[in-house]
Amino acid sequence: MAVPRSRVSNQRKNSRRAHHAKKPKMATACSNCASPRLSHRVCPSCGYYNNRLVVKKEET
Numbered sequence: 001m002a003v004p005r006s007r008v009s010n011q012r013k014n015s016r017r018a019h020h021a022k023k024p025k026m027a028t029a030c031s032n033c034a035s036p037r038l039s040h041r042v043c044p045s046c047g048y049y050n051n052r053l054v055v056k057k058e059e060t
C-alpha cells in the first residue's frame, strides 16, 4: 500500500481545489437563425455551420 510522505492539510487541499470550479459554457448567436448556439458546434436549430448548411434538419 502506498504511504504518503506528509499529510496535506485541509487548508492546502481546499486552496488547491479552489480552481476546480466549472466555467459556464460560451454561447453565441447563430449567424443564420440568431438562436443561441455553442461555439465550434453546428447550430442545433437550423444545422448551419460556417454560414453553410451541414446537417439537414429532419422533418417530423
Ligand SMILES: [Zn+2]
Residues within 6 Å of the ligand: 030, 031, 032, 033, 034, 035, 043, 044, 045, 046, 047, 048
Ligand atoms: Zn442556426
